[in-house]
Amino acid sequence: MAYIQENFAEVMPGLRLSWGGLHPDGRVPVLLVPGYADSWRFWLPMFPYLPDWLRVFALSPRGHGTSDAPATGYTVADNAQAALPASLTLSTSPRPSSLATPAADTWHGNLL
Known part of the structure; x- marks a missing residue:
């Protein structure tokens, strides 16, 4: 397994989100978001x-x-609004891939 290092992405002015990555030469980008009160280390x-x-x-x-x-x-909509630019910033794909359909009223470890 490749070495995993914590990184930061500024997704909007004044908001930097931490992230960890794996397989930088992978062909298919995927964004993993943990559930409430957890970080990427989950x-x-x-x-x-x-x-x-x-x-x-x-x-x-944000805040984790x-x-x-x-x-x-810290609403679901606010977190989603920050995750989308993060996915576009981190990915070389023109759009993020959807591997799971998030429930409209939750933010519990969905894959975007």
Whole structure:
């Protein structure tokens, strides 16, 4: 397994989100988002089982892990609004791939 290092992406002015990556030469980008009150490190136990053709980005939502923690912006819509630019910033794909359909009223470890 490749070495995993914590990185940061500025997804909007004044908001940096931390992320960990795996397989930088992978062909298919995938964004992993943990459930409430967790960071990208939630996904570490799964990393050894992910195929090397996946370019993996595991994201920490605002206020979690070492991501910035602004005073506001913690609704599901706010987190989704930050995750989309993160996926576009981190990925070489023209659009993020959807591997799971998130429930409209939850933010629980969905794959985007």
